[in-house]
Amino acid sequence: MNLSNRRILLIDDTPSIHDDYRKILTPPQDLNPDLVLLEAKLFGAEATVEATLFELCSAYSGQQGLHHVQQGIADQRPFALAFVDMRMPQGWDGVETIEHLWREDPRLQVVICTAYTDYSWDDLLTRLDSRDRLLILKKPFDNVEVLQLACALTSKWEMTERADLKMQDLETRVEQRTFEFKRASQALQVETDERKQLEGQLVQSEKLASLGQLAAGIAHEINNPIGFISSNLCTLDKYFCKLQEVLEAYKAVESEIVSPLIVQELRALKERLDLTFIQEEIPLMIQESRDGVERAAQIVKDLKEFSRIDSSPLWQRASLQRGIDSTLNIVANEVKYKADVIKDFQLLPDIECLPAHLNQVIMNLVVNAAQAIGPERGTITLRNGVLGESVWLEVSDTGAGIAPDILQRIFDPFFTTKPVGEGSGLGLSLSYGIIQNHRGQISVQSTLGSGTTFRIELPIHQSHQS
Ligand SMILES: Nc1ncnc2c1ncn2[C@@H]1O[C@H](COP(=O)(O)OP(=O)(O)OP(=O)(O)O)[C@@H](O)[C@H]1O
Ligand SMILES: [Mg+2]
Incomplete structure (x- = not known):
């Protein structure tokens, strides 16, 4: 990218000064061999006439200067440097002009030209509050001085610009890396969670x-x-x-x-x-x-x-729905005094299963739901559906719910919170085993005090079942 910028703005209310600057900064190439030599001496052997060529733009008041700066920015051709006369009786003086220019373009390098001590150096710096972009040129000035300032400050503009770009580039890269890092750490978290679940x-x-x-x-x-x-x-x-x-x-x-x-x-x-x-x-x-x-x-x-030591069950294609209905009939007595049963059923395809085993699971879930409901009448809702190559069944109750600290243990054999003689604690562990045997999944969601939902998912086909 070409960052070279040789655009210079001169703001001075005296027209003859503009001619002087023009002679110094934009000399006709063949007419100024002295300057070429001078520049070569000053800035090394590589310096060429072309390298010293500047584009000089004239403004005769602060307001006019500001207009040029605004235009330059709009055209994406900003000025690198402005020479600003301190004393301009009409309109803004030099300091005020510079304040306006910097508000518009903070990158602009500025040389303030003065013959008088209108401001003390300290006042000037306090007011403009930017020592790194400001130089003072005392009148009457030397041609070489002007040329040297123009060369040095336009190069400085270019270097600052380059540093800014580098910085932006670095920031983008840091952002990109941070983003990649975040993504990697999220993926790691997902993997860790999955692993934990699998381990569980x-x-x-x-x-x-x-x-x-x-x-x-x-x-x-x-x-x-x-x-x-x-x-x-x-x-x-x-x-x-x-x-x-x-x-x-x-x-x-x-x-x-x-x-x-x-x-x-x-x-x-x-x-x-x-x-x-x-x-x-x-x-x-x-x-x-x-x-x-x-x-x-x-x-x-x-x-x-x-x-399952003495089971020699028969795998068959059967309707889960029929199983649900017949099981509900069997447990109707247990349930009817405690809860209303709501059935929200879809049409299900037959699934390859051990129907008697699945009935046992459904019975466990429904009886548990009824037992979780206290003296006040509650609701047991059964929903089912198809999801891809599986069918699912949810049994929800408006019962007591399960405390988070025992949620991990409810599938453990013999874990029960029911009084001795009422629950053996085998219901859910049996169900878990049966669902696993069907290559399915059983999960639970519960809110203490408001209810529990058990969900089972079963594949429609058992491809590798022995
Ligand atoms: N729907 C539910 N609402 C609240 N707690 C439940 C529910 N289902 C199961 N539980 C809790 O999980 C425990 C274990 O359930 P599980 O069915 O394995 O055994 P049980 O019902 O106690 O005894 P069993 O089923 O052998 O008669 C229960 O004691 C109860 O604390
Ligand atoms: Mg039970």
Whole structure:
């Protein structure tokens, strides 16, 4: 880029001065060999006549000078230097003129020409407040002095301009680098977040896998004793019925006993042993034990389901919608006293799945939603839809919500906030396992005090399922 600027503005109210400057600064080339020589001497061997040529513009008042400066800027041909006469009786004096010029173009180099001490040097500097662009030329001046000032100050303008451009260039580059750096750090942040999420998922699935093995082992171990306890209780019940028969038969013949002593002894024995109570209590105890064993068996079944040890399920194309409807029917009793169920359903394509497993997930979510709703009636909303190659289902409730510090743990096996006997804490971990097995996703969003939304996404096709 050519930054050379040899435009000089002369502001002086005396016309003859303009001729003097013109002779010095724009000499006809062949007429001024002396000046060429002089310049060569002053500025080195390379100096040529051409190099000293200036474009001189004349103004005879401050206002006129300002007009030229404005025009120069508008034409993108600013002046590099202005010679300004100090004393101009008509209009602005030199100092005022310079103030105006700099307001218009702060880059302009200025030489103030004076024969008088209208201002002290200090006053002048205080008023113009710019020592680095201002020089004083005392009249009467020397030609060489003028030429030297013109050369030096136009070069200075050019160098300042070059430095400014460099600075701008540097600033742009710094901005660009900062921008790139920011972008890189944002990308890094995204990557870190993704990694954290993946790590979380990995931890979750590892936890589930090892707990699955543990659960499978426990389920297997407990299943046998549960089996014989259950069958023994059944037999015990039958045997006790037989004993009852015998006791009843004895009772029937009791009145036939003639010895009052024996009758008394028997009555005392019965009272001591509290036979009537025992007879009533034993069947109840057996029934309670059978209920207990049944519950234990159910938990073992859940554990087995959780670890999928004995599942040989069939993958099939099925309607998730049908699953949702039938599950809602099954849990209707549990839900109807607590909440209104709103269904916002779209038409879904059939998906490749294990329908019974998915039903279990839906049931868990709906029952959890109902359980989260307090004594006041709430709402459970079910929405579904298709997203690309997946279908999704959301179960929202207006229940208690989940505190942020336990949100991380709700998918953990056996994590429950429900009273003992009410929740085993397996519902969500089971659901998580089932959704993972379907290569889907389950997520949760909750606001404490206002409600929770669980969302599952399931691929329509299971390409690599074994
Ligand atoms: N919709 C919900 N609103 C509020 N809390 C919930 C909701 N769903 C689950 N939770 C919380 O997550 C915990 C774990 O849920 P999960 O279904 O695994 O077990 P549970 O419901 O406690 O017991 P289970 O399902 O085995 O009967 C719950 O105890 C409850 O604190
Ligand atoms: Mg549950």
